[in-house]
Amino acid sequence: MITLLKSSESNFKESFDALLMRGAMDINNVEGRVKELLNAIKTQGQEAVIAQVARFDNWNPKSFLELKITQEEMECAYSNLDSALKNALQLAYERIYAFHAKQKPKTWLDFEDNGNILGQKVTPVDRAGLYIPGGKAAYPSSLLMNVIPALVAGVKEIVVCTPTPENKPNALLLAAMHLCGIKESYKIGGASAVGALAYGVSGQDGIQKVDVITGPGNIYVATAKKLVFGEVNIDMIAGPSEIGILHESTDKAEGNVEYVAWDLLSQAEHDEMASAILITTNESFAQAVAKQIDRLLKTLPRKEIASKSINERGAIIVTQNLEQSLELMNKIAPEHLEVFVDNPLEILPKIKHAGAIFIGENTPEPIGDYIAGPNHTLPTGGSAKFFSPLSTEHFMKKSSIISFSKQGIMQLGKECGILAHTEGLDAHQNAVSIRLKLF
């Protein structure tokens, strides 16, 4: 049974603080092992990658070339898809593309009256590496969500790595790669993939180093991404999935018991470590949802995973009023936040921290996982307080532009020199003074 907490109870703060720790991953336990794997790849290249694939994916690549997925494999997988699925993937592709095109930042220049030009130039990275989980838990939707922002950004070289246990590629994933026009992909998983992308793998049929690595993965992948950060950029360090639902008591909302129950379960079924949290002002609604979850859980193919998540990490919190609900939800900063309130536009400005906000009863979280358009790669574990959804911007970077006119340097050079001198940097001062002919 899902835990019911009341904000009015004396031990509430303690129970709530425990919920805030939901996403804590102790990477210390795996860091040593991941470092070993990464170092082996850095120093031994192809040999190390082949050995790691053999060890973790349980097959023996005869050469590095055998790790490469061929165009024919991808094309063939795509042509074998049934047409309803093909259409659904195509529709998802188009909607995701359209949304990410809107968030693409643009170069701008600003002209000052004295002839100075200041601005910001936006450029795609040269080469992006995408990590996509494979095997049984292969998600073609994750491929779309990672490739499309890179395509919109204008990245010329996109390379995909995915684990392929027993050398049996997931046909759906291959099909999605074909749909996205992937030209370079490898059967490499886990920390090995992150190492191969971050450092490159030299030699014939090797892999060129990338500039940015994105994509979901388990704690080994997350740890490897953290370790190579700086060598390359990464999107974020993500943990188990989560949903927070903000519900206000109204007559109408009583009808949403089943919606809310399914939406909570849709996160719980992801992972035993997933969290599903409902915050409502209405205690009878809370109890109805708890009962409904119990009933629906039994019908799920993934009921073992979902039950463990609901029992150990799920919670329904009953508060005194909407203000309090909002305050608690902002502390949680959930990856996914559903809003079931009468006047969502009024509370939208008060929602400070969430990866994605789903508004109203017609917007179940899964619609955002697949087809709405925004990215489904979102900050977890409270990191929505400082991280953003995966976006076109993760595949681009900026350069400042400064062009001073003669008049500009004459106007500002003196003050610049004063500041440089104050900091004891004389060559800085002289580089300006020589333009002002102050020598």
Place this chain on the structure above:
Amino acid sequence: MITLLKSSESNFKESFDALLMRGAMDINNVEGRVKELLNAIKTQGQEAVIAQVARFDNWNPKSFLELKITQEEMECAYSNLDSALKNALQLAYERIYAFHAKQKPKTWLDFEDNGNILGQKVTPVDRAGLYIPGGKAAYPSSLLMNVIPALVAGVKEIVVCTPTPENKPNALLLAAMHLCGIKESYKIGGASAVGALAYGVSGQDGIQKVDVITGPGNIYVATAKKLVFGEVNIDMIAGPSEIGILHESTDKAEGNVEYVAWDLLSQAEHDEMASAILITTNESFAQAVAKQIDRLLKTLPRKEIASKSINERGAIIVTQNLEQSLELMNKIAPEHLEVFVDNPLEILPKIKHAGAIFIGENTPEPIGDYIAGPNHTLPTGGSAKFFSPLSTEHFMKKSSIISFSKQGIMQLGKECGILAHTEGLDAHQNAVSIRLKLF
């Protein structure tokens, strides 16, 4: 003497590849020690911070409260500034503010015909921690460059940490804090400051955990920032300063020998590890600059630092043509790039990787360090291939917004369900189907 390389020589590739390694920081050497410092702060709080300040800054704070810089200290330092410096700081403040206001991202919503709303909400982080080097090498300009983007972003709580050797605060830094309206700052430096900001320090007069940490520092600070990344967001992992100058042979440009020499020296004087690299198509210009550097070096108060940088990490490269110069410079991806060519607008699109681009003879790099407006915190060591200058965006994060209408879910629900089912996620499918009344 600065090294002269010709792209036509047989060993050029080797020498050039060595230049590409310029920014490599081996954090492995310090990681163990930094981890110990961070863990001590995490587990022992105030006591550990006080002990570390005593050890590294050579004074004995009697209580945690004594680490706090008072409003009076900052105000007093400001009122003691001479008026020319006050004006220069004020002018810098205004120009930096104006530039960063232009780069502030905005929330947007997009309305689809069927009543769906998709969008992206931009919110400031709640609390930002800025690390500013102190003591002898205190740079008030770095304070401005870190505080102002946070102010523009709308961050409510900004906290500054700066090392204060022998408990002697740098008056200029205190004055700049007053100018920027800083309310909370501490005499804590190095990895200790990063730990205190990332984890918080509990107890009376303690420090609340922040959401993002920005600011320059030595290898201990850079390593600590990398280690706490994920716990908080960080701006980047920065190494020693660099300049690349792209020069094309023309009659006019011959006159720029002294400009180019001073500009190269203005980076070399920062740090023995700094790099100054000129790429030109004109060999006689190259030789003239080399001679000029030699002459000017002797006049510099910081000549020991600058000489070491120039001799060990500086280079002048002579190429066959501008295309080749551009290709090499894009591989270098310098922190600062100066462009001395006849038609800079023509080559601007071809510059792919640089932290900041300074165009024309009237734009010496130091103008960007102090007063032009764009940020002087820039990606180093080739990381301009994937990192961006410090900006307002580092202090903000985004949330996706999805609001589906009844019509919207009816139109897209089926395809969403197909994709969810394909991935084996039945609760996802059911959360949609229940809205379509498919049960």
